[in-house]
Amino acid sequence: MHPRRLWVVRLGRRVSRARSYSYTIPCSRPHSLLFAMSTDSPQSLFLTPPSSEVSASEHPQQPAGPHFRPTSLVAAMLFPGLGHFIAGERTRGLLVATGVLGLFFGGMFIGGIDVIDSKEDRIWFFGQACIGPIAVGVDWTHQNRFKVIDPESKKLRSANPDEGRAANGLAFKGGEPPNRKSINKVNDLGTLYATLAGMMNLIVILDAGWPSRRRIWPVRKPGGGVASEPATGALLPTSNSVPTLSASPASSSPASPSSPSSTPEVAR
Amino acid sequence: MNGVNETVLPVLVAYTPFIDPINAHSTWYLLLIPLAVGISVVYKAVRVGDLRYYPRQVLAMTGQIVGVMVLLAVGAYVLIQHLLPVIFPAR
Numbered sequence: 001m002h003p004r005r006l007w008v009v010r011l012g013r014r015v016s017r018a019r020s021y022s023y024t025i026p027c028s029r030p031h032s033l034l035f036a037m038s039t040d041s042p043q044s045l046f047l048t049p050p051s052s053e054v055s056a057s058e059h060p061q062q063p064a065g066p067h068f069r070p071t072s073l074v075a076a077m078l079f080p081g082l083g084h085f086i087a088g089e090r091t092r093g094l095l096v097a098t099g100v101l102g103l104f105f106g107g108m109f110i111g112g113i114d115v116i117d118s119k120e121d122r123i124w125f126f127g128q129a130c131i132g133p134i135a136v137g138v139d140w141t142h143q144n145r146f147k148v149i150d151p152e153s154k155k156l157r158s159a160n161p162d163e164g165r166a167a168n169g170l171a172f173k174g175g176e177p178p179n180r181k182s183i184n185k186v187n188d189l190g191t192l193y194a195t196l197a198g199m200m201n202l203i204v205i206l207d208a209g210w211p212s213r214r215r216i217w218p219v220r221k222p223g224g225g226v227a228s229e230p231a232t233g234a235l236l237p238t239s240n241s242v243p244t245l246s247a248s249p250a251s252s253s254p255a256s257p258s259s260p261s262s263t264p265e266v267a268r
Numbered sequence: 269m270n271g272v273n274e275t276v277l278p279v280l281v282a283y284t285p286f287i288d289p290i291n292a293h294s295t296w297y298l299l300l301i302p303l304a305v306g307i308s309v310v311y312k313a314v315r316v317g318d319l320r321y322y323p324r325q326v327l328a329m330t331g332q333i334v335g336v337m338v339l340l341a342v343g344a345y346v347l348i349q350h351l352l353p354v355i356f357p358a359r
Contacts, residue, residue, distance in 0.1 A: 091319055092314070095309060095310075095313035095322070096313045098309065099306050099307075099309035099310035099313060102306050102309070103303070103306040103310070105286065106302060106303075106306065109285060109286055110289065110290055110299060112286070112287055112288045112289040113286065113287050114289065146287070176282070178287075179284070179287045179288055180282070180288045180289060181289075182289030184293060185293060185296035186289045186290065186292055186293060186296060189292075189296055189299050189303070190289065192303065193303060193306070196303065196306070196307060197306070200307060200310040200311065201310075203310070203314060204310065204313075204314055207314045212314070212315075214315060214316060214317030214318075
């Protein structure tokens with residue numbers, strides 16, 4: 001067989017094997033770590049992991065496997081990090097909220113409220129809107145409290161530097177504008193901050209609804225030492241879904257840890 | 269009152285955080301670092317399984333993002349300032 005073709009075949013086998021080995025956790029003996037849990041029979045095989053290696057606070061005991069969490073999905077859409085928070089991953093939710101809101105309001109701090117604009121920067125606002133009601137509220141405030149109505153066209157627009165905003169929203173010459181428009185790099189960066197916040201929150205929303213497997217570092221060496229952080233760490237089921245592990249390693253499953261054929265490809 | 273205060277004070281007085289932009293036109297590139305930090309904070313919060321390693325992972329990813337941005341900037345500079353004039357000399 002051609003070497004390249006052979007490589008493709010080997011890669012395909014690796015992928016299929018990795019899929020069958022759902023979860024691995026780090027341990028001094030990687031071969032003993034593998035435990036497979038299919039969604040069909042979640043109770044099929046259990047192992048007891050070393051308790052010191054899994055943070056119990058972040059991994060409350062729940063049934064394993066990626067599963068749809070509709071409540072978390074809706075909550076994550078309403079407020080960044082709320083989906084993870086109500087799912088029990090409170091630290092993770094707080095970190096997400098800090099990061100997403102930090103980026104969003106950091107963008108507003110840099111470029112002013114002008115960077116959130118669904119009328120003049122519509123494409124960018126599509127990304128920013130992934131923050132949820134906060135972005136929509138800021139945009140509503142911008143449109144209705146800071147923009148002026150052009151006396152001629154009767155359309156909303158940003159006030160010029162020599163224009164003020166009357167109580168009815170009409171622009172008039174000689175006043176102070178409600179806000180200053182950001183220009184140049186400052187506007188670019190502010191818009192980028194806020195849009196990236198929305199894009200990152202989209203990832204968070206998807207993860208809240210359909211939790212992914214987490215990576216954990218470092219992977220333990222077979223000899224007992226700790227390997228330096230690898231590019232690909234071992235995979236852990238969703239952080240709040242470490243399987244309820246009992247002390248019956250069961251045994252006869254084809255993915256039994258004692259089986260020499262159950263090499264944890266994922267953990268490599 | 270000297271000339272500096274006459275020009276700077278009205279601007280400072282009018283500034284409202286989160287409403288008006290900051291004056292970072294000369295140091296805008298430094299703002300890329302907190303941007304990289306923010307992206308790393310969110311991504312690693314979702315990705316890292318054991319949060320004991322979270323700070324280190326955030327630092328590593330921030331360094332990777334900033335490093336790649338610097339490399340891209342250097343590459344673009346070399347390409348535009350040095351290589352392209354050699355490949356396509358001005359007539």
